[in-house]
Amino acid sequence: MTDTDSSPTLERKRGSGVKMVYDLLRDEILDLVLPPGSPIDEVQLAERFKMSRTPIREALVRLAGEGLIDTLPNRSTMVSSIDFLNMHTFFDALVLMYRVTTRLAAQHHRAEDLQIIRARQAEFAAAVQAQDALAMIATNAAFHSAIAEAGRNAYFIGLFNRLLDEGRRMLRLYYQSYGDQLPQRFVDEHEDMITVISARDVEAADQLAKVHAEQIVTQIKRLFTRDERLDIAL
Amino acid sequence: MTDTDSSPTLERKRGSGVKMVYDLLRDEILDLVLPPGSPIDEVQLAERFKMSRTPIREALVRLAGEGLIDTLPNRSTMVSSIDFLNMHTFFDALVLMYRVTTRLAAQHHRAEDLQIIRARQAEFAAAVQAQDALAMIATNAAFHSAIAEAGRNAYFIGLFNRLLDEGRRMLRLYYQSYGDQLPQRFVDEHEDMITVISARDVEAADQLAKVHAEQIVTQIKRLFTRDERLDIAL
DNA sequence: TGTATTTTATTTGTCGACAAGAAATCGACA
DNA sequence: TGTCGATTTCTTGTCGACAAATAAAATACA
Structure with a gap:
């Protein structure tokens, strides 16, 4: 070296x-x-x-x-260390940003935004297909970041990207311990989100983002709470 | 020098x-x-x-x-310049953060938080009494920042403080042009917010924050839209 | 006189070196 | 052998100086 x-x-x-x-x-x-x-x-x-x-x-x-x-x-x-003690604040913020950015994307997106979002979704689907856990994490974050960009609110984009970064660290911590994979279900939900966004159905987008985010959160929570080894990393 | x-x-x-x-x-x-x-x-x-x-x-x-x-x-x-073109994104974020932080304050505040909040409110009331516009801006921001602190979500606190800073610049731009003063009504609304927070009434806190924020936003909007001179500052 | 080109000037980006602060090491002493 | 204090070491914080990049000015040329 x-x-x-x-x-x-x-x-x-x-x-x-x-x-x-x-x-x-x-x-x-x-x-x-x-x-x-x-x-x-x-x-x-x-x-x-x-x-x-x-x-x-x-x-x-x-x-x-x-x-x-x-x-x-x-x-x-x-x-900096990952703050597991205040992880609930992270989840609160993450769920809210999921909802808000998806809402705004349904309101303000343009044609070119959807192209980018669909491209990210394709990459995510490919990662799931390949069972590449790390690629799933990255492409999933990129997908939702693209949605946030389509919402065109710099303040929300900034906070959301920050949260996605932090989530990337936490998920990576999990996926390097195990060899699990995110379910195919997320791919389908992403497809639904694209549909309602392009249809400019704001309320449906909000609701979809809500259940999508909470599902991710509960899954992550389950992973962390059933695994005490992660406490030492704090 | x-x-x-x-x-x-x-x-x-x-x-x-x-x-x-x-x-x-x-x-x-x-x-x-x-x-x-x-x-x-x-x-x-x-x-x-x-x-x-x-x-x-x-x-x-x-x-x-x-x-x-x-x-x-x-x-x-x-x-950096103040982005008047995308001011609506600022307002969106501001209203949401007003609501979220007040909600969380109603949920998670402790006794010592209320003391700080009440102290800030007293300073704000004094500024209104003294008709000191600049002090109103600062103390109002400090009041809501204290509420956000009581909510104990670092992510929301960070974004909210950022928004309050940006708002401080915009308001300062207005208040140095005119000599107006914020109405006494804000003082009363602040008192109501303290009441519902200490009562841990989450929904009432949310609702109060919502109308309070939207009221501020509409007032600012009115100020800026009726004054074309501010366009040059863009 | 207007335009292209060279020269100057100003501001930023980078460098190597030194000094301060804190932790680790060593040593004196009980 | 254990503890306190001095010394050393290691890392950061600051400095003055130089080089690159850009803008402004000056000059040459048509």
Whole structure:
């Protein structure tokens, strides 16, 4: 890992360094490649990416702003822990955002939005077909994120994406312990959601999102409550 | 401004510089001391606070993360504009957060929460009494923020505070043009909200928050739509 | 006089180095 | 052997300086 590696005199474009390390670190955190509590060493990252600590630091400040890492002043910085104690607040917010974004999508979507949503749904269906649990998590989040985008409310989009990120971490924690798969039922429900959205049936969209979200929540809750091993990760 | 000034060898505590400039810049932005579009010059701030550009930069990255400033790569950074075109999305989110946070406060509040809420309400009533429009804006936001805290959902608290900040900018824009005052009616409604929260009447809290929020929204809307001068600020 | 091109200037992005703060290590002493 | 204190080490926070990118200004040319 410390050899001269691939690029000898790598020339980076001026502003791209921070985005690169931000994106990669973010992915590694959300995929639990860096599990909660992992130490984040600036100088280690600096020599890993062959750049100064300054752009590394900027990326870390951004991640800290999103709550993905915690910074102990003058001491250390590490990947933030998953708050299982207040998980119910997460579920409350998640269900509400599911409903609101689906509602707004039914109201404000345009033709091109539906194309994107359908593409995401196809990817999700493929992941389910392939029994690829991690791909299911990612494509499911992308599907609902696309719906939120169609709703065109930046405030809701922001919070929802944040929640989906947090959920990605929690689900990943589960799916790497087991080898389970999400049921085919979700695929069908997604199809129904697309139907009512394109029909601009706001109330039906809301109701569908509600049962869909609560179903996911109860499933996740069941997984976590019957598995005490996860308590140690707190 | 460039003389030796007050403190000759001012010793700042190690991590306090960024917080100081962050807090102050944030206040100046929200109070429209720095109106939308104002250029933010790093070196100017650096010599103003007598520190290096590095901590300034960190504060700016944080502010950019909250959407309070916009950074043009390699060019300039300035105070972000108020998005009047999508104001309805702001109102949608604001009303919903009003409702949700008040609901949750009725459910989860503790005795000490009510003390804080009542204190904020007293400050708001005093501001109304004194006809201090700016103080009304601030204390009203603080009142509802305290209710949100009592609801104990970090996700909703985060979004709601963000919305209150944005609303603070918009209202400030209005109240510095005119000399109007919020009606006494809001004080009474606040009292009603405290009553139903302490009675843990969730549905009544929700309903009260709904009419309260929508009333505020319609009032703001009326102010902005009847005043075309504000279009130029976009 | 108007337009294209070079030059200058200003601002940001990055770097290497140093200092401060806190934890870990070591050592003195009971 | 255990505890307290000094020292070392390790990481972060800050600094001054340089380089790149862009905009503005100046110049050349038709």
